[in-house]
Amino acid sequence: MLKYTICAAFVAVFCLSSFLTERKPVAKTARENYEQYCSSCHGEKVEAFVDRNWKHGKAxxxxxxxxxxxxPDLGMPTWSPTLNEQEISEMADLILESLKNVDQYKFTSKPTSNVFTTEGMTVKLDTVASGLKSPWGLAFMPDGGMIITDRAGDVYRVDKANRKTKLTGGPMVLVEGQGGLLDVELHPDFAKNQLVYMSYSAFRQEGSDKLSTTAVMRAKLVGDALTDQKIIFEALPYSKTRHHYGSRLKFDKQNFLYVSVGDRGNEKENPQSLDRGPGKIHRLHDDGRIPADNPFLNEKKERTSVYSYGHRNPQGMALNPATGQIWTNEHGPRGGDEVNIIKKAANYGWPVICYGINYDGKPITNLSAKEGMEQPLTYWLPSIAPSGMAFVDGAKYPGWKNNLMVGSLRFQYLNRCVLEGNKIVKQETILKNIGRLRNVDMGPDGYLYVSVEDPGYVFRLLPVNQ
Ligand code: HEC
Structure with missing residues (x-):
């Protein structure tokens, strides 16, 4: 009898408690509802709505x-059976809150002077070159001059007195979509061998199709001519697309040449397939040979140029002078631009993991992390469209010591990242509204150089005594 009573009491308590939880569910926050019901299609971060192309209005x-x-016909379920009015209202508020993120980058004021005051430094823009379209690559010569590659197809030398000369013998490039003449880098022993490396959109005709890919030409600078041209790299296969070429070139301290190549708009096949060139960081010897310690073999058991994979569109690359490591930045889709440190054989996740959403709002992935895939050091939501990257080195900018600079094409400013070791601990938007910032680089003279496009200029940043 006693046993029975205890048992009954247990059952009663159990029933009562489950009755209570059923009748009074713990209210979920809008963010929790988002994660449960929306993230599978709209991306893991509700902030990704900030980069949406709005179709049905955003009031x-x-x-x-x-x-x-x-x-429902377009793939967006009806939520009234699942969420009540208040939950839907809170969800709308949460999404609207995320839209405010973009305002932080919308600078209304155009610069009125060429002097810019920032938290650490005041600098003055000194014009080095003008009359360009999109100065993509900057390379500094030992005599104080520089070589500039313009995406429109021309290679220029600018001497110490800012006199600009067009060089002959550059590659034949396809100036369509995002393609054209892209980066330029000098051999670390340029003073002895005069070797210049240029990345560009190569093309070839196949039947009625014009196909294209990212390639690298090496040439020797003799007077005003590039001679002894040799194509030392092509990211195979060629394809019909005209976007996501990458592209940056960088030598490390061991004279390995790194080449960044975008996914060529084929995220399904390229970034995760080790036998395809696009969507990768490649590593080569200075003559294009493949280093014996590169990590991957192809089907024929030959070593390949692939060094890391799972990249979308890396348009910034820099050598960290403190560690000797290669850092990159890459464009995410709508949101989810990344900064990464390149490690041998590492997978950077695209398109399996990502912090952004697709341009058409269709799902890419709702995963932003996965075992065996690298996490970015930072990501930008909304997308700033990063291009160019440089570490501040030397003594000319004490207020920006060891900072990492990243150009923003979309919001037309320079992003200053303060580092602690390999961590980005703070960011400041500087040089606001100076133009679509295509590249930033550190000259051997200790000055920072930036280039902007449409119209194209190259500026030197001169510190101003405060
Ligand atoms: C099964 C995939 C899927 C899920 C889950 C989903 N959506 Fe959508 N959603 C879509 C698609 C696809 C569209 C675009 C429809 C179109 O083309 O008009 C869309 C459109 C929208 C829009 C209109 C955007 C515009 O451009 O005007 C809003 C707002 C929205 N979704 C919010 C949500 C919220 C909030 C949730 C979670 C409660 C959610 N969605 C869950 C697929 C989904």
Whole structure:
């Protein structure tokens, strides 16, 4: 009898408690509801809505309408059976909150002077070159001059007195879409061998199709001519697309040449396939030979140029002078631009993991992390469209010592990242509204150089005594 009573009491308590939890569910926050119901299609971070191409309006009433009724024929479910009015209203507020993120980059004021005051330094823009379209690559010569590659197809030398000369003998490039003449880098022993490396959109005709890919030409500078041209690298296969070429070139301290190549708009096949060139960072000897300690073999058991993979569109690359490591930045889709440190054989995750969403709003992935895939040091949501990258080295900019600089094409400014070791601990937006910032590089003279496009200029940043 006693046993029975205890048992009954247990059952009663059990029933009562489950009755209570059923009747009074713990209210979920909008963020929790988002993770449960929306992230599988709209991306793990609700902040990714900030980069959406809005189709049905972004006023609160539009959002409530979209969420409540959905667009079932277009793949957006109806949420009124699942979420109540208050939950939908809170969800709309959460999304609207994320839209405010973009305002931090919308600088209304155009620069009125060429002097820019920032937290650490005041600098003055000194014009080195003008009359360009998109000065993509900057390379510094031992005599104080520089070589500039313009995406429109021309190679220039600018001497110490800022006189600009067009060089002959550059590669034949396909100036379509995002393609053209891209980066330039000098051999570390340029003073002795005068070797210049240029990356570009190569093309070839196959039947009625013009196909293209990222390639690297090495040539010798003799007077105003590039001679002894040799194509030392091509990212195979060629394809019909005209975007996501990468592309940056960098030598490390052991004279290995790194080449960044974008996924060529084929995220399904390229970035995760080790036998395809696009969507990779490649590592070569200075003459294009493949280093014996590169990590991967192809089907024929030959070593390949692939050094790391799972990249989307890396348009910035720099050598960290403190560690000798190669750092890159790459464009995410809508949101999810990344900064990475390149490690041998590492997988950077695209398109399996990502912090952004697709341009058409269709799902890419709702994963932003996965075992065996690298996490970025930082990511930008909204996307800033990063291009160019440089570490501040030397003594000319004490207020920016060891900072990492990244150009923003989309918001037309320079992103200053303060580092502690390999961590980005703080960021400042500087040189606001100076133009689509295509490249930033550190000259051997200790000055920082930036290039902007449409119209194209190259500026030297001169510190101003405060
Ligand atoms: C099964 C995939 C899927 C899920 C889950 C989903 N959505 Fe959508 N959503 C879509 C698609 C696809 C569209 C674009 C429809 C179109 O083309 O008009 C969309 C559109 C929207 C829009 C309108 C955007 C515009 O461009 O005007 C809003 C707002 C929205 N979704 C919010 C949500 C919220 C909030 C949730 C979670 C409660 C959610 N969605 C869950 C697929 C999904």
């Amino acid at each position: 609160k009433s539009d959002l409530v309408k979209s969420i409540t009724g959905g667009y």
